[in-house]
Amino acid sequence: MTGPFLLLHPDDNVLVARATAPEGTEVALETGAVRLSQSIPMAHKIARQPIAAGDTVRKYGMPIGIATADIAAGSHVHVHNLRSGYTPSVVLQDADGRTG
Numbered sequence: 001m002t003g004p005f006l007l008l009h010p011d012d013n014v015l016v017a018r019a020t021a022p023e024g025t026e027v028a029l030e031t032g033a034v035r036l037s038q039s040i041p042m043a044h045k046i047a048r049q050p051i052a053a054g055d056t057v058r059k060y061g062m063p064i065g066i067a068t069a070d071i072a073a074g075s076h077v078h079v080h081n082l083r084s085g086y087t088p089s090v091v092l093q094d095a096d097g098r099t100g
Contacts, residue, residue: 003027005046009061014045014077016059027074034074045077057082 005015005027015027021040026033031049040046045059051071056063065082075081 007048008059011061012058013048013051013055014057014059015048017042017044017046029073031073034072036074038076040076047071047073047075047077049073051077056085 004017004019004021004025006018007015017040020042021027021036023036023039025036025040027036027046029048036046045057050073051057051067053067053069055067057065057067057077063085065085067077067081068083069081071077071081
């Protein structure tokens with residue numbers, strides 16, 4: 001466990017928020033401590049380490065999608081920078097109407 005974030009499987013490259021983590025929260029990662037640049041909602045993910053565009057994103061030790069952009073350690077991982085590996089023909093839309 002890393003503060004408000006939980007590592008679900010040792011092979012994961014994301015951590016999951018156990019509660020909403022406010023902007024500015026410091027999170028200790030293997031690559032060093034990072035400060036969140038935005039609030040991360042409960043159950044959303046942050047990068048455990050840098051993830052390059054095209055890399056597989058893993059949660060529960062399983063692939064959940066492909067990074068559509070480079071994602072810095074500690075950054076929010078969601079539909080704006082992740083596409084599903086399960087439904088490649090579907091465009092996902094977040095609550096703010098942004099697509100990814």
